[in-house]
Amino acid sequence: MSCWTVLGLSADADTRTIKRHYAALLKQTRPDEDPEGFQRLREAYEQALTAKEWEQFSEQDPQEEASWDLTDLSGTQIDVLQQVTRSLNDVSLGELQQRHALALEHGALDVLEDEVLRHCVEHPDTSEDLLEWAIKTFQWFSAWQRLELDEEQIYQVLAQRRQGITHTLREALEREDAEGFLQAYAQCFRHQWLKGEHHRQWFNGLLSQLLLESRFWSSTIFEAVSTGQGWHAGPASPCPKTEWQRLVDRHEAPIFLARQQHLATQPAATPEHRAARLLLAPGSFSQRRALARRLRDDDWTQCRQLSSALYANHPKLCEAMPGGTPFFWREWEHTFDSWPIYLGIALACLIGSFVLYAPNGERLGSLIGVAVFWSVIFSAGGWVLHWLMHQFAHRVWLLDDRLSAYLLPGFNPPPFGVLRDLLPCAVMAAGIGKVYGLIGSGVYVATLVAVGLIRRYEGKPRVSWKPSNPWIKRSLAGAGILLLVALLGVFKVISSQGTVNRNQGLQQWTERLCSRMPASTSECGAPATMEQWYGKEAGQ
Structure with a gap:
């Protein structure tokens, strides 16, 4: 339309x-x-x-200045115009009233209003009282203001008034001065023009925006503003609908934070408990990182929700977190964390193969082939075993914590879990020991212990708002495995080109025929003949 x-x-x-x-x-x-x-x-x-205005733009000269046509005016009227248009600098309220009465009597009220508007635009810093008088007298910023007023100037004055209100309220919030904010807010009720529908909407939007953007929050301020503006949860609330729930959440943030801090001290029975423990429980950066290795998808979902609530409503608390943000765990969410298992298996199989079979004169290629074969077998079995045990330990988290605390009473929290870490490690060590003995088991356990000690090192938290790409880490891990397989293949080829060792290659004596036949064969019952010991070459 x-x-x-x-x-x-x-x-x-x-x-x-x-x-x-x-x-x-x-x-x-x-x-x-x-x-x-x-x-x-x-x-x-x-x-x-x-x-x-656009239609008349080409016909009018923008630089043209208005001028008074005094040819048909009497001396009295000219004198009235001169008095009405006198300078308004440092004019008193009484003199303004006199000019207004004079202009009203002689029909020059529009002239006075235009002069006051122009002065307020050109001298905004010294026209506070004059502007308040003009708003009340001429009903500026309302539906009843004079239509012939310069719209650009009246909007400029309105913007100045709005800017002044905004600056006063924001400055009080930045000083964290609740009393000063409430005083400035009470002064706003003196502005009659704010009672207009359009200006009320602007003022409600300004208040909600200031309260949400401020780092300082006061329940007293929120309750006073809600009462004064008539904010409520109903459909007819003057508060912007998209911001009311955020204001309520921030108002209830202290209760929410107290509840989350209480959950952080409780046993990690649910994803909500585990997310609170990761973000809010006291502990070092390495302890948080160790806890993060045990979390699953539902735990990370709860961490995202809790981090968003803390970031929105508790900026000071977030500054004390690693990296100054509640999203410090972003890089841990998709961490490829099974490499210590495969590293221990590879080292155990490689060292065990050399220690057990190298003294028997086995070639390097054979040793590497045996190591690769058992590495693949144990890696597949280890992946299945650890996946099953991790799933089971995650479901019985509290039982695993109690067993770990009982086994290691001096550690809080324990460096490993009995069901999650110790039991799978013992089973894998037993399997490797079955093939390679104590040497293989010792190498596997020593590798996992060394990695665990390195992980307990207190590193600097490297955090970012942008979550790291998990496929980059997985691609690098896959490339490392492929490179290892390629190197083993190269070693295999190189070793096959070497000279033969003892008891390899062609033998000095030909094979005895009866060595392949059963002892009950009649031909092999008698002593071996010359033909049986020394076969004749073709043509002889």
Whole structure:
């Protein structure tokens, strides 16, 4: 629907007709009775005037200055104009009232209003009292202000008033001065123009935005503003709908934080407990990292929710977290964490193969082949075993914690879990020991212990708002495995090109025929003949 349809005018109507018709429509559409209709009417009126300004732009000189035509005026009228348009610098309230009465008596009220508006635009810092008087006297910023006022200037004055209110309230919040904010908020009720529907919407939006953006939060301020503005949870609340729930969440943030801190001290029975323990429980960075290795997808989902709530409502608490952000765990969420198991298996099989079979004269290729074969077998079995035990230990988290605390009473928290870490390690060590003996088991256990000690080192937290790409780490791990297999293959090829060792290759004596036949064969019962010992070559 066009602005001309709303106004009920044709597109060729002039500016004077538009203003007069708008004034007549205002009597039918009052802002307190039909705010939406008044808003549509006001927007259509502004669009129509803008269109007319563009049409007249080419015909008017923007640098042209208005001048008074005094040819038909009497001396008294000229004197009145001079008194009304005198400088307004340091003018008192009493003198303003006198000028207003004089202008009203001689029909020069519009001249006085235009002069006051111009002065307020040019001298905003010294026109506080003058502006307040003009708003009350001429009903500026309301539906009843004079239509012929310069719209650019009146909007500029309105922007100055809004900026002053915003600056005062924001400054009090930055000082964390709740009493100062409430005093500044109470002063806003003195502005009659804020009672208009359009300005009330702006003021509600300003208050909600200031409260949400401020690092300082006061329940007293929120309750006072909610009462003064009539904010509530109903559908007719003047508070912006998208911001009311966020304000309520921040208002209830101390209760929420106290509950989460209490959960952080309880046994990690649920994802909510585990997320609270990771983010809020006292402990070193390495202890948090050790806990993160035990978390699953449902735990990380809860961590994301809790971190978002802390970031939005508790900025000071977030500054004390690793890296100054509650999202310090982003790089841990997709960590490929099974490499110590495979490293221990590879080292145990390789060292065990050399220690057991190298003294028998086995070639390097054979030793590497045996090591690779058993590494693949144990890696597949270890993956299945650890996956099953981790799933089981995650379901019985509290039992695993109690067993670990009983086994290692001096550690808080224990460096490993009985069901999650110790039992799978013992089973794998027993399996490797079955093939390679104590040497293989010792190498496997020593590798896991060494990795565990290195992990307990207190490193600097490297955090980022951007989560790391898990596929990069997995691709690097896969490339490392492929490189290891390729190197083993190269060693195998190189070793096959070497010279033969003892008891390898062609033998000095030919094979005895009866060595392949059963002892009960009649031909092998008698002593071996010369032909049996020495076979004849073809042609002899």
